[in-house]
Amino acid sequence: MTRTALITGITGQDGYYLSKLLLSKGYRVVGLVPPERQGSVAKLDELANQVEIYSVALTNSEALKTAVQQLQPHEIYNLAAPSFVPDSWRDPLGTLDLITGTATRLLTAIREVGLETRFYQASSSEILGQVQEAPQSENTPFRPKNPYGAAKLHAHWTMVHHRDRYGLFACSGILYNHESPRRPPQFVTRKVALAAASIKLGLSDRLKMGNLDAKRDWGYAGDYVEAMWRMLQSEHPEDYVIGTGNLHTVRDLIATAFASVDLDWQKYVEIDPALLRADEHFQLVANPTKAKQVLGWQPQVSFEALLEKMVQADLDRLQTGSLSLQPFEKLA
Structure with missing residues (x-):
């Protein structure tokens, strides 16, 4: 059926x-x-x-x-x-x-x-x-x-x-935060991925950022929907924390994204005081032990592989003309 x-x-x-x-x-x-x-x-x-x-x-x-x-x-x-x-x-x-x-x-x-x-x-x-x-x-x-x-x-x-x-x-x-190439550009992960791709292609030359020390628990959306499905297949209905359990800084995010296209991020990133704001999620990191033990769920895509996916997708979009940087210039 x-x-x-x-x-x-x-x-x-x-x-x-x-x-x-x-x-x-x-x-x-x-x-x-x-x-x-x-x-x-x-x-x-x-x-x-x-x-x-x-x-x-x-x-x-x-x-x-x-x-x-x-x-x-x-x-x-x-x-x-x-x-x-x-x-x-x-x-x-x-x-x-x-x-x-x-x-x-x-x-x-x-x-x-x-x-x-x-x-x-x-x-x-x-x-x-x-x-x-x-x-x-x-x-x-x-x-x-x-x-x-x-x-x-x-x-x-x-x-x-x-x-x-x-x-x-x-x-x-x-x-917790889960990302993919389908994230809108107002999210920091996509903003960084798009910047790395556009700089690699010579379409832009800088990335304006705020607090590089802010930390997040970032995972891959494709892994997290698997957890949703597993919850509804289990014997008893329960609630679950879903995340990687790993914290990365925005600096890690930028360095990883730029490294995926062989760029030194420090040559292109500029700190914009207007983007600095108090970070209220400094310790927001998951303990997904229950999901791993009860649902048998494990994140499959690493932080590095996630950023590579996102940057590569934006490279492809920019090269094929399916994406224009113009609407996102204010995000740079």
């Missing part, structure tokens, strides 16, 4: 890699896409013709219930969220409704329709916020520091309440 998976946020980075994984496993993959975002389906590239798109407003409880009733999904992956965390300060209520509202409506639909659908909620290390310990595990207290993190935490607890009160099979993945 073909299994059906519904995905919100299917046109984002994680939606692409999750769709690719599920299609490879023989799933019928259906993206729940708001009518005003139909044009973004093109971002799925070669997968656009392999997945089904169901047009529905994620703010409409009855419409989502109808979708669940019609599609009878075995699994739902709720990835819907703003793609860039700082944007949540400009629209905190919209962020709350997109993240928490969508989770609540989908969980309610599963319960009211009476299905045994397994539900995955995309949580985030942002719910941990101002951490007092490092590394962080599933037992680390939650202390979000921005509207995005607060909304993700609300959605996380909403999922837990539905699991505890109604017996739904629902899981949350507390994911």
Whole structure:
């Protein structure tokens, strides 16, 4: 029997890699896409013709219930969220409704329709916020520091309440930074990869950066969606911290990206005081022991291989003309 998976946020980075994984496993993959975002389906590239798109407003409880009733999904992956965390300060209520509202409506639909659908909620290390310990595990207290993190935490607890009160099979993945060639250029990893590629090709000659000592736990998005899928195949619904457990500085990030194209980063990087800001995530690093022991999950792509993937992808885009630097000049 073909299994059906519904995905919100299917046109984002994680939606692409999750769709690719599920299609490879023989799933019928259906993206729940708001009518005003139909044009973004093109971002799925070669997968656009392999997945089904169901047009529905994620703010409409009855419409989502109808979708669940019609599609009878075995699994739902709720990835819907703003793609860039700082944007949540400009629209905190919209962020709350997109993240928490969508989770609540989908969980309610599963319960009211009476299905045994397994539900995955995309949580985030942002719910941990101002951490007092490092590394962080599933037992680390939650202390979000921005509207995005607060909304993700609300959605996380909403999922837990539905699991505890109604017996739904629902899981949350507390994911740390995960990157890929599909990251938008406002993210520092893609900004650096694009700069390395463009400098290598002689299309630019500098990269403006802020705090090079800021540290992050960076992994590969393709590995992290595997963890999402494994959570819904497990015997019991539980929540998991997903990350590499390794911290790298922004300096490491730049050096690794530039080294992948044989460039000395120090010749091209310029510190811009306007980009310096207090780093509030200095010790945000995962302890993924539970995921490794219970799910058998391990990151497969190293930090170095991830950066090489990203730089190579931008080299290819720039050389084939499928990417222009002009829209990103303000990011340099």
